[in-house]
Amino acid sequence: xxxxxxxxxxxxxxxxxxxxxxxxxxxxxxxxxxxxxxxxxxxxxxxxxxxxxxxxxxxxxxxxxxxxxxxxxxxxxxxxxxxxxxxxxxxxxxxxxxxxxxxxxxxxxxxxxxxxxxxxxxxxxxxxxxxxxxxxxxxxxxxxxxxxxxxxxxxxxxxxxxxxxxxxxxxxxxxxxxxxxxxxxxxxxxxxxxxxxxxxxxxxxxxxxxxxxxxxxxxxxxxxxxxxxx
Numbered sequence: 001x002x003x004x005x006x007x008x009x010x011x012x013x014x015x016x017x018x019x020x021x022x023x024x025x026x027x028x029x030x031x032x033x034x035x036x037x038x039x040x041x042x043x044x045x046x047x048x049x050x051x052x053x054x055x056x057x058x059x060x061x062x063x064x065x066x067x068x069x070x071x072x073x074x075x076x077x078x079x080x081x082x083x084x085x086x087x088x089x090x091x092x093x094x095x096x097x098x099x100x101x102x103x104x105x106x107x108x109x110x111x112x113x114x115x116x117x118x119x120x121x122x123x124x125x126x127x128x129x130x131x132x133x134x135x136x137x138x139x140x141x142x143x144x145x146x147x148x149x150x151x152x153x154x155x156x157x158x159x160x161x162x163x164x165x166x167x168x169x170x171x172x173x174x175x176x177x178x179x180x181x182x183x184x185x186x187x188x189x190x191x192x193x194x195x196x197x198x199x200x201x202x203x204x205x206x207x208x209x210x211x212x213x214x215x216x217x218x219x220x221x222x223x224x225x226x227x228x229x230x
Contacts, residue, residue: 005034007078011061012039019083025222026087033092069143082134084200089192102172103142107179135179
């Protein structure tokens, strides 16, 4: 019964609050299965996640995303997503791709970032397996290496390059439509999750990027519902 509900953990950043809510709205609108949202908020993780912020972190959830299997008690499956995304398809399609042969599943990007600076002037870091961890299906029982102690002390590369696994053969591959990088890849109509990785439409300089109109439309629907219920 547990895995019939899509447990979705979303990175939460105090600089991108609206991003979390619009992503949740876009998922709810299209989902054909029950979903449970858990924002990864640092203030909610006292006593669990306490590592100091690294100057190279572009978001507050850069490392805390890896605490998800621990939060699930290493049971069932869970989905992690960055907040700067928009769902354009039914998340049930993604949830159905879970494969017990793997410990974690993700889109295996192979690219070099086109820009050196991200939103709010933050440096664009470049490393192998970049953005693999921005959408992850965790097979929680096979991710026990992600203990609370390890997540609090491991290096960024140990975490984001999946060095906590015994080998890369435990990383399953998701189709690239489930984590389409806006501005890094050409526009594609069939993208199911779009990722505003360099900066979301809620920042002025990215308001005209691909899929921005869709993001604003989702925001307007969310606000309309709030106003109507208010």
